Amino acid sequence: MQTSTRDRIVVAAARLLQRQGYVGTGIKQIAQEAQATLGSVYHFFPGGKEAVAVAALRHGSEKFGTLLRESLDEADDPAEAVTACTRRLAGDLRASGWTDGCPVTAAALETLGTDSEIQRTCAEALNEWEGLIRDKLLRGGLSPEDARDLASTVLSALEGAEVTAQVNRSEEPLHAVGRQLARLVRSYEVRVETAWSPPLRPR
Amino acid sequence: MQTSTRDRIVVAAARLLQRQGYVGTGIKQIAQEAQATLGSVYHFFPGGKEAVAVAALRHGSEKFGTLLRESLDEADDPAEAVTACTRRLAGDLRASGWTDGCPVTAAALETLGTDSEIQRTCAEALNEWEGLIRDKLLRGGLSPEDARDLASTVLSALEGAEVTAQVNRSEEPLHAVGRQLARLVRSYEVRVETAWSPPLRPR
DNA sequence: ACACCTCTAGAACGAACGCTCTACCCAATG
DNA sequence: CATTGGGTAGAGCGTTCGTTCTAGAGGTGT
Numbered sequence: 300m301q302t303s304t305r306d307r308i309v310v311a312a313a314r315l316l317q318r319q320g321y322v323g324t325g326i327k328q329i330a331q332e333a334q335a336t337l338g339s340v341y342h343f344f345p346g347g348k349e350a351v352a353v354a355a356l357r358h359g360s361e362k363f364g365t366l367l368r369e370s371l372d373e374a375d376d377p378a379e380a381v382t383a384c385t386r387r388l389a390g391d392l393r394a395s396g397w398t399d400g401c402p403v404t405a406a407a408l409e410t411l412g413t414d415s416e417i418q419r420t421c422a423e424a425l426n427e428w429e430g431l432i433r434d435k436l437l438r439g440g441l442s443p444e445d446a447r448d449l450a451s452t453v454l455s456a457l458e459g460a461e462v463t464a465q466v467n468r469s470e471e472p473l474h475a476v477g478r479q480l481a482r483l484v485r486s487y488e489v490r491v492e493t494a495w496s497p498p499l500r501p502r
Numbered sequence: 503m504q505t506s507t508r509d510r511i512v513v514a515a516a517r518l519l520q521r522q523g524y525v526g527t528g529i530k531q532i533a534q535e536a537q538a539t540l541g542s543v544y545h546f547f548p549g550g551k552e553a554v555a556v557a558a559l560r561h562g563s564e565k566f567g568t569l570l571r572e573s574l575d576e577a578d579d580p581a582e583a584v585t586a587c588t589r590r591l592a593g594d595l596r597a598s599g600w601t602d603g604c605p606v607t608a609a610a611l612e613t614l615g616t617d618s619e620i621q622r623t624c625a626e627a628l629n630e631w632e633g634l635i636r637d638k639l640l641r642g643g644l645s646p647e648d649a650r651d652l653a654s655t656v657l658s659a660l661e662g663a664e665v666t667a668q669v670n671r672s673e674e675p676l677h678a679v680g681r682q683l684a685r686l687v688r689s690y691e692v693r694v695e696t697a698w699s700p701p702l703r704p705r
Numbered sequence: 706a707c708a709c710c711t712c713t714a715g716a717a718c719g720a721a722c723g724c725t726c727t728a729c730c731c732a733a734t735g
Numbered sequence: 736c737a738t739t740g741g742g743t744a745g746a747g748c749g750t751t752c753g754t755t756c757t758a759g760a761g762g763t764g765t
Contacts, residue, residue, distance in 0.1 A: 304712080318614065318615060320526075320611060322522075325751080325753080326754085327751085336715070337715070337753095338712075338714055342711080342713080347753070348753065348754090397614065404611060404665060405608075407665065407669050408603070412522070421669055425669055425670070448681060449682060451675050451678040452681075455679050456658050456659040456662055458666065459659055459662030460655075461662075462610065463661065466624055466628055467628070475658070476655045483685065486689055529723060530722085530723090540724085541726095542744085
C-alpha cells in the first residue's frame with residue numbers, strides 16, 4: 300500500500316464525481332472504490348460528503364490544469380497551442396471510453412442553485428484554467444483585452460466541445476473547435492512574416 | 503386547471519431536470535411541483551422515472567430549439583445572428599437567476615456511462631440544434647464544409663459559455679463568445695461590399 | 706508495562722429513493 | 736340504474752442514502 304488512504308479516497312472520488320456527478324456518487328461507493336472503509340472516509344473528512352467532494356474537485360482541477368499547461372506548451376504559436384489542447388483532450392476522452400470529461404462540469408451543474416463550497420470550487424477551477432489560456436495568449440503577443448475575451452471564449456468552447464464529444468462519442472466536435480479556434484486566434488496575431496503589408500507598429 | 507395533468511408533469515420535470523439533473527430529481531418532487539400525485543405520474547408514464555425524463559428532455563429540447571430558431575432569425579447576417587443568440591441566452595439566464603441553462607446538459611453528463619434512452623435523447627437534441635445553426639450558416643452563403651465545422655463549433659461554444667456563465671453568475675462569458683464567434687463567422691463570409699479587393703467569383 | 710493516538714472496521718439509524726398496490730372519484734356508456 | 740374505465744390519491748414495500756456510533760488494531764512515548 301504505497302499511496303495513503305486519504306489520497307486513494309480523493310483520487311477515487313475525483314474519478315467518480317467526474318463520471319457520475321455529485322448526487323450520483325455515494326460515499327460508500329467512494330470508500331469501496333478507494334479500498335477504504337466508511338470509518339476512514341469520515342476520519343479524514345469530518346465534513347462528510349461535501350468535504351470529500353471539494354477535495355476531489357480540487358484534485359481534478361489541478362490535474363486538468365497541468366494537462367492544459369502541458370498542451371499549451373507544445374507549441375509557441377498560440378493558435379497551434381490551442382489545437383494541441385483539443386487534440387490531447389480528444390485522445391484522452393476516447394481512451395477513457397468517453398467517460399472522463401471535464402472534472403468539474405457535472406458537479407457544477409448539479410449544485411447551481413445552492414451556494415455550497417462545491418460551487419465555489421468549480422468556479423475557481425474554471426477561472427484558473429481561463430487564466431492559463433489568457434497567459435498563453437499574452438505571451439503570444441495579444442493585447443490584454445483581446446487575450447481576456449479570447450481566453451474566455453476558448454475555455455467555453457473547450458468545455459462545450461468536451462460535452463458534445465462525450466454525448467456523441469466522437470472526437471470530431473473537439474477537432475472542429477480546434478480548427479476554428481486556431482483560425483480565430485490567428486486572426487488576432489500580428490504576423491510579421493506574412494506578405495500582405497503588416498501594419499507598422501511605432502517602436 | 504386549463505393544462506392537462508400530463509403536460510404539467512412534463513413541464514415540471516423539464517424544469518427540474520434542467521436545474522438538478524436526472525439523479526438529483528425525484529419522482530415525488532416532480533409530482534409535487536406539477537401538482538399531481540404519484541399515481542398520476544405512473545399512470546401517464548408506466549416506464550417510470552426514465553420515461554418521464556425522456557418526455558421532459560424532449561420538451562426542453564423543443565423549447566430550446568425554438569428559442570434558437572427565433573434568435574437566429576433576428577438578423578440576416580449569420581454573424582449578427584449568432585450574437586443575437588448569445589444575447590438572448592444571457593438575458594434568459596440572468597432572468598432565471600442563473601439556474602435555467604441548457605435543458606439537457608446536466609442529464610446528459612450524469613448518464614454518460616449508461617446507454618439509456620436519456621443519453622440518446624440528449625444526443626438527438628444537440629444534433630438538432632447544430633442542424634439549426636448549420637442551416638443558418640448555409641443560408642448565409644457558407645460552403646457546406648465550412649458550415650458544418652462552424653456550426654459544431656458555435657454550438658459547443660454556446661454550451662460551454664452557458665455553463666461558464668451559470669457557474670460565474672455573469673453574462674460576460676456568453677457575450678465574449680458572442681463577439682468572438684461573430685468575428686469567426688465573418689472571417690468566412692464573402693464580403694462583396696468591402697474595399698480591399700474581394701476575390702472574384704465566377705458567375 | 707501502560708496509556709495514548711491515529712486509523713480501520715462496520716453495524717445501525719432515520720430519511721429519502723423508485724416503485725407497486727389498492728381504493729376511490731366521476732363522467733360516459735349499456 | 737349498473738357498469739366500465741380513465742384518472743386521482745396515497746399508504747407501504749424494499750432498498751439505498753449520508754451520517755453517527757462504538758469497538759478494536761497497530762504503533763509510539765514514557
